Structure formats: C-alpha cells, structure tokens
Amino acid sequence: MRNATLLRLLVVGSLFAGAAACGDESAGDIGVGGGSAHGPEGSTERAREVAEAWADSKAARIWRERYFPMDDAVQLPEGAFRSEADERAYATQNFEPGGPLPSRSPKEGEVRWRDGDALALPVSSARAAYEKLAKGRNSDPSLVVTGARLGTMSLDTSRGPATVPAWLFTVKGYDTPLKRVAVAPSKLPGPPIGPLDQSAGFLQPLSGLSSVSRDERTVTLRAQHGACDKGPAVAVLETADNVVFSAGVRDPSDGPCTSEMRSEKVRVKLDRPVGDRMLLDALTGRPVPYDAPAGSPAPSWS
Incomplete structure (x- = not known):
C-alpha cells in the first residue's frame, strides 16, 4: 500500500448529514493510517482506496501520456x-x-x-x-x-x-x-478500481469539472442533489499524486419526496495548486469528466 505523507480532508459548505449528526468539528490533518475526518460514514475510507489504486498505476500513466481535453472543443x-x-x-x-x-x-x-x-x-x-x-x-x-x-x-x-x-x-x-x-480524445484506460455500489447511499455522482481557477487552488465542480435536501456538499482528499472528491447532499429529508434530480456548481478550495495531480471521483473511481457543452468531444472508457 502506498503511504501518503499527508492527507487533508476539507468540507465545502455544510457537513454531510452523517457527520452533522455527530456535531460540528473542524477539519483536521489525517494520515493513511487513521485519524478523524468529516463526511458520511465510509467516504474517507473510499477516497483513500481510490487515491491508492490510482497512485503509480498503469491507468494513471496513460492519463498523463495521452490526449484528454479538459476544455471546450x-x-x-x-x-x-x-x-x-x-x-x-x-x-x-x-x-x-x-x-x-x-x-x-x-x-x-x-x-x-x-x-x-x-x-x-x-x-x-x-x-x-x-x-x-x-x-x-x-x-x-x-x-x-x-x-x-x-x-x-x-x-x-x-x-x-x-x-x-x-x-x-x-x-x-x-x-x-x-x-x-479536429482530433478525438484518446481512449480512456480501464480504471484501476471499480465504482462504488450506489446502494451504499452515502455518495452521489459528480456531473463534471466546470473550471479550475488561474492559481489552481479552487476547483469548480457540478454536483447532483435532490428536491428535498439543502443542496450538494463536496469533501476533498489531497495526496501527492491526486485529488479525490466525495460528493453528497446536505440535510436530506426523511419524509416523502419527488425523485427529481438537480445539478448545482460547487467551489472546492485546495490546500495547494492542482499541478499535475489527477482529479478523481470517489464514487466512480475515475477522473472527474470535463463538464463539456454540446458539440464537445467526450472520451469513453474501455
């Protein structure tokens, strides 16, 4: 197992429902070996699994060697x-x-x-x-x-x-x-880790990456949430090799609710610039796709 020197977990907006029930704690520095963290139960462990699977993997080398656009076509x-x-x-x-x-x-x-x-x-x-x-x-x-x-x-x-x-x-x-x-994206490699079973319920998919700030310290993502919650929340786990985002919802309702899904942009601040680190989705175990408008090329996974 690859050991990261330091991992920091940040929570954007209000805490996930699972963490909020335990009280309002401040985010702290944590290592692979343990430590407390915010987010729904199981989200930090999943983020670590994704980070470790991609570190020095064949898929990561392909991602860094081939052509994968992250901008409008x-x-x-x-x-x-x-x-x-x-x-x-x-x-x-x-x-x-x-x-x-x-x-x-x-x-x-x-x-x-x-x-x-x-x-x-x-x-x-x-x-x-x-x-x-x-x-x-x-x-x-x-x-x-x-x-x-x-x-x-x-x-x-x-x-x-x-x-x-x-x-x-x-x-x-x-x-x-x-x-x-005038050229299509390279074929994406098979990811080194499979998606999380959504029946677990504590993570939601990210719709895409909208932008990275000029100083590469703020990432804007599009996240999903339902009609009976207080919107999306995104936690981030940073390592030397990649950045893993865990998306969920704030204060979901336990009562009757429509099945309507909504999409909203969420800004995530990082401890340091993105650099050449990969941006990964904890739920899918894959790079966060660019939130491409109509007419943009879309890579597909092998």
Missing part, C-alpha cells in the same frame, strides 16, 4: 455574438452551409504540449467537424458557414495546455473564425 469568433439571434442559433446548434467545405484533410495531426511532447492523432474531415456543430433542425435563425481551413487552437488537457489541430470555420458576419477541435 469550440472557440467562438471574436466579438461573438453580434446579436441575440446569432446567440440563439449557436445555442440551438443551427448552422447552414453558405459555401463549400474542404474535401481533403491530412490523415494525422499533432497535439503538442508546452514541454515539447507531441502525439499524432487522426484528423477528422471538415464535414465531420461541421456536423458536430450543426445539429439544429430549425430554419431560423441560423449561422452561415461560408468556408473552412485546417489550423490549430489552444486548450487545456489532462497534461496541461496544448496546441491541437482544429478546423477554422468562416462564419458570415464575423472577421475571425469559429474553431472546432
């Missing part, structure tokens, strides 16, 4: 949008062709990181990239695409900022192009 033209109609057209993915698209593209393109590492990946056609954008079925309003060329765009990945191949679409009325990534 689309970058808008400068000044977008010029009107509410254009904004609505984009939101409904309502595009229309106003000129020919390139019929050929290179078989491969390079994803290149700031440290000089590069990874060759298949490049999609301009038509395929356009169809990822143009999924709307309304006739009005629409954005008119008059052409495209292959170029690059910069985005964040699991390995930090990278320059990736992208189709640069010319949109009528805009001086700069709309960019869309």
